[in-house]
Amino acid sequence: MxxxxxxxxxxxxxxxxxxxxxxxxxxxxxxxxxKGHDVSTNAAWEYIEQGATVIDVRTAEEFAAGHLAGATNIPFEDIVAGVSKLELAKDSKILLYCRSGRRSGIAHESLVAAGYSDTLNGGGYDALAAKPVTAN
The missing domain is CATH 1.20.5 (Single alpha-helices involved in coiled-coils or other helix-helix interfaces)
Structure with missing residues (x-):
């Protein structure tokens, strides 16, 4: 050559x-x-305050050890079927979180691929739990 x-x-x-x-x-x-990754804790809480359905995608054992008030537990590997059972519209606000943000990122991508258009990866539980809800 x-x-x-x-x-x-x-x-x-x-x-x-x-x-x-x-x-x-x-x-x-x-x-x-x-939209699904690397959001600030404040942005995640704003999403929650706007009425997002909050889903903890950790294991049942992790959820039982502590979770955000009002959160629903759906392990990340079951996210599409679990959200479908909640009968949420495809444009519903959905906030996902896990321990670090990795599993909630995977869950977010799965929901987007399934047609859900308003999901947000809220990141890790510890950061979210440390930020109190502000009164309006």
């Missing part, structure tokens, strides 16, 4: 990587994903 062919192959690969990255960053699931 000559130098021109090698450079051409490298440029083609670089363009493919850039296009793939751009596609992933602008896909509908990725855009919804942005």
């Amino acid at each position: 000559n130098i021109h062919s090698t450079i051409s192959v490298q440029i083609t690969r670089a363009i493919q990587v850039l296009l793939t990255t751009l596609l992933l960053l602008t896909s509908p699931l990725s855009l919804a994903h942005d």
